[in-house]
Amino acid sequence: MKSKIWTQLSAMMFLEFFIWGSWFVTMGIYLPAALEASGAESALAYATQSWGAIVAPFIIGLIADRYFNAERIFGLLHLVGGVLMVFLARAETFAVFYPYVLGYMILYMPTLSLANSICFYQLTDPAKQFSFIRVFGTIGWILAGLSISFIFGWDSPEGMAQGALRNTFYLAAGASFLLGLLSFILPKTPPQGKGSGKTSIRDLLGLDALNLLKDRNYGIFFAASVLICIPLAFYYQHAGQFIGEIGVSNPAGKMTLGQFSEILFMLLLPFFFKRFGFKNTIIVAMLAWFLRYVCFTYGDAGEGVWLVLTGIALHGICYDFFFVSGQIYTDHKAGPAIKSAAQGLITLATYGVGMLIGFWVAGKLTDEFALGPNAHQWDQIWIYPAGFALLVMLLFALLFKNEDVSYEH
Incomplete structure (x- = not known):
């Protein structure tokens, strides 16, 4: 380049x-x-x-x-x-x-x-x-x-x-x-979907990107993307609150560990992706989601603070290995005419539907285990996203057939 x-x-x-x-x-x-x-x-x-x-x-x-x-x-x-x-x-x-x-x-x-x-x-x-x-x-x-x-x-x-x-x-x-x-x-970056003939409402709204879901593998990945973003919403909505409530000092500073780990794993991603393939990269990301919430479940501000910090640091694997790999996979599966719409489709699945459900579920569970205005049974709350992430990982591992994600030029 x-x-x-x-x-x-x-x-x-x-x-x-x-x-x-x-x-x-x-x-x-x-x-x-x-x-x-x-x-x-x-x-x-x-x-x-x-x-x-x-x-x-x-x-x-x-x-x-x-x-x-x-x-x-x-x-x-x-x-x-x-x-x-x-x-x-x-x-x-x-x-x-x-x-x-x-x-x-x-x-x-x-x-x-x-x-x-x-x-x-x-x-x-x-x-x-x-x-x-x-x-x-x-x-x-x-x-x-x-x-x-x-x-x-x-x-x-x-x-x-x-x-x-x-x-x-x-x-x-x-x-x-x-x-x-x-x-x-x-x-x-010129439009790739121009063509002769009449343009339908389906074309105008980019609904042709939905044809990707007819591909069995991509349909499974799309469904997994929606489901795994439900536990992800727990992290975005409540991790900072959790760290502050249990008494970890400088919670905002501690949370930046997640972004610093993103840099590390973003640089490692190409090597992991090439060596182990798309399916294994996604499975590792989902496993990291599960481990993050297990760390939060058993972590505290005392001797268990290392578990809390580990859970934060796992954000790099959770985000990079799933989201970035998913964007690469989506680009690979989409034809030239729907590349932008296909990226919009995966954005809808993750930031849209999955996290919208996740924000609502996380709020309900957090209210359910509230002990007061600034106190919650966090060890009970984190069990739910941990278990859900593990279930999604197992289903993806069983249903998704490994395939080569490479580009020919």
Whole structure:
């Protein structure tokens, strides 16, 4: 790959996840502190991620695969998203905040799939090359969080008292405008679905990507993607709360272990993927999900703190080996005419349907085992996602037939 293209794609991934990490992590603190939002309202705000992911395939199928270059749509979405981020920063009540965050996530979630499509169009060997570009997204997420905490101090007690967390939305807006402008000089990714003849509503909505589900193996993978994201939602929604409640010091700092491990395993992924194949890579990811929740079940803030930290550090395997491998597999299975829509389909399965169910289930279980406002029976809660992840892993191992995921050029 030319060094110029590698630099452009890496910068794109860096800003893509810098934007998300700038505001999404601290929104759970910002909403009750600045807007006096209830727990239910905060859950509604986080669920916009899933609604955006559900809508994403239709936006992509409507325009990205048939009519316009992916990088141009990508840039336009980020420019409009930057405007919505400014409105989010200025919202004074949750009633005003919610429509903007919903609109923003409907625009942002398709950009995840578009970023993948832009990369895969340029790569000659995605199984080997993609992770070395995607790792810059993780670096962007980490630097966003570290900037908020250690450079600007917006989440410090003093910053919180001054309402400084509002600036996280301005930070995301600035990065969105920058990425939106840079998108127009990204490598050209023309639509692959153009063709002669009449265009049907099915074509316009990108529903041809659903044909992937007729492939037995891909159908099994799709179902596994939905199911495994149910226990994943427990981690995103409650891991930080769990660490803080049991008395582990500096919980926000400890949680960054997960992102640092992402970098390590993102770099190891191509070698593991080539050596052991797609099926074994996915099984290892699901096993890590199970082990993570076992660690949380038996960990504590004393002698068992190493179990808690191990559970966090397993996030790199959980995320990279499953999500990134799944994106590579989806690109391999999709034909050239539906590459963008296919990436939108897997985004719908994971960030959309799976995590939407998972957020709801996690909230119900956490309320069921509540001992008070800031106390829960966490050893009972974590048993459920652990058992569910193990069940999904066993079913996938039994039903999915191993296949070679390679590219010919």
